[in-house]
Amino acid sequence: AQKVTQAQTEISVVExxxxxxxxxxxxxxxxxxxxxxxxxxxxxxxxxxxRNSFDEQNEISGRYSWNFQKSTSSFNFTxxxxxxxxxxVYFCALGWDKLIFGTGTRxxxxx
Amino acid sequence: xTGVSQDPRHKITKRxxxxxxxxxxxxxHNRLYWYRQTLGQGPEFLTxxxxxxxxxxxxxxxxxxxxxxxxxxxxxxEIQRTEQGDSAMYLCASSLGFRQGAGETQxxxxxxxxxxx
Numbered sequence: 001a002q003k004v005t006q007a008q009t010e011i012s013v014v015e016x017x018x019x020x021x022x023x024x025x026x027x028x029x030x031x032x033x034x035x036x037x038x039x040x041x042x043x044x045x046x047x048x049x050x051r052n053s054f055d056e057q058n059e060i061s062g063r064y065s066w067n068f069q070k071s072t073s074s075f076n077f078t079x080x081x082x083x084x085x086x087x088x089v090y091f092c093a094l095g096w097d098k099l100i101f102g103t104g105t106r107x108x109x110x111x
Numbered sequence: 112x113t114g115v116s117q118d119p120r121h122k123i124t125k126r127x128x129x130x131x132x133x134x135x136x137x138x139x140h141n142r143l144y145w146y147r148q149t150l151g152q153g154p155e156f157l158t159x160x161x162x163x164x165x166x167x168x169x170x171x172x173x174x175x176x177x178x179x180x181x182x183x184x185x186x187x188x189e190i191q192r193t194e195q196g197d198s199a200m201y202l203c204a205s206s207l208g209f210r211q212g213a214g215e216t217q218x219x220x221x222x223x224x225x226x227x228x
Contacts, residue, residue, distance in 0.1 A: 004153075033215060043200060045154070045219035091153050097215060098144065098167060101153030 002027045004094050006102035013082050014110050021077045021105045023092030029053075034068065034075045035093040039104070045091070051075065082109045113138065115220035117203050123226045124193055131189045132223045136205030143186050144204040144217055145178055147171065154202055160186060161208060193227045200224050 003026040013019045025034065036048040049059065051068050059066050063080045079086055087109045093099040116135045124130050136143045141162050146154035157176070158168045162183035172178075175193075180186040190197055201224075204217035 044221045050216050098156040
């Protein structure tokens, strides 16, 4: 069975702090995709990144970076110099077509 | 570039009534997905279509739920004889599908929030 675990239910930081959101997954598939989505208070899921199982290179996009490690089945997400606009619920997801989501991590960034 | 749209955005209904939601995917996206999200949880897969063919249905999709995508464009999700447990956000997503180089990134609509009284 496939499973995504986001153990951090809620994280609070002060603006400009760095924050890492953890994601651990379970799958028996050898080919799969991993995703991160952001869900702001408006409710719409916003796509952030997709990674396939063959590509373990870390990726950086502006203040966002992702660390994919197959050895530990983890796909962690770091926000550098957090801003109030980063406040949202962040979901990690696993899948090839249908997605299996974690329960999300609520990030609150205070000014 | 128009994103995924869903209608209505909010629906309040009484238990036992039927409701229908509509999803319009991104143009040229041949896959369309439905998910359900309850408070404090991540979205849960319900069903998906490739063009007009319904390829998979979750066990979550009871007999009271039916989804269609008749012409391979927009899709409808109908819930018959609604129950209070059906109260949730219903999310629609679309993707290009596994065309060469396109991958399978799903883009989500704003959702339809259903409240069953």
